[in-house]
Every structure is written in C-alpha cells, then in structure tokens.
Amino acid sequence: MNSHSHRFIEEFDGFVGFGLNRESDSDTVIYYLQKFSDDDLMAVLRKRLTDEDRQAIFDLLSGLLRKHLSEPEYHRYFLKTDH
Structure with missing residues (x-):
C-alpha cells in the first residue's frame, strides 16, 4: 500500500484564495489542509x-x-x- 504523500503543496503554483470559483476553492482547501498537517506546525498547535x-x-x-x-x-x- 502507498504511504502518505503531500505532493500537491510542493508542486502547486496557482492561486490560493477562496470564493473565486470551485476549482480555486478546491485547490485552496487542499493547500490549507496540507499546510495545516505539516509536522512542525502540528507540534506547535497540538500544545495550544x-x-x-x-x-x-x-x-x-x-x-x-x-x-x-x-x-x-x-x-x-x-x-x-x-x-
């Protein structure tokens, strides 16, 4: 079985913003979720x-x-x- 991946955030160079259209909204949600799940960020947030x-x-x-x-x-x- 494949391991977890976060390639989208590493390769995405499009618009990050919400409310423009469905495609950019979807891209933005993926972008935010992958940024949010970053190990370093989670190490800070989990305590707070x-x-x-x-x-x-x-x-x-x-x-x-x-x-x-x-x-x-x-x-x-x-x-x-x-x-």
Whole structure:
C-alpha cells in the first residue's frame, strides 16, 4: 500500500484564495489542509489546541470521511490498508 504523500503543496503554483470559483476553492482547501498537517506546525498547535478545538477538528474530518467515502475507500485512501 502507498504511504502518505503531500505532493500537491510542493508542486502547486496557482492561486490560493477562496470564493473565486470551485476549482480555486478546491485547490485552496487542499493547500490549507496540507499546510495545516505539516509536522512542525502540528507540534506547535497540538500544545495550544483546546479540547473543544480538537473535538471540532476530529468531528469535521471524520464526518466528511463518513459522508464521502465508502468503507473500502476509507481503508484504502485514509487508513492506507487493504480491506
């Protein structure tokens, strides 16, 4: 199974901004998520996030995964395991 990757953020040279159109909105969400999940940033934020912050992030992400992925897709693309 493939390991995790963040190639988009390394290769993207387009517009970063929200509200212009669906394509740039999608690019911006990917950009922000990959920047947000950077290990160095997470090392700082994990000490500062409140219990409520962590719960909100978890609820948002797990809810989106449940809404948009089948169980096999969840295992393949998120967990990176064979199902």
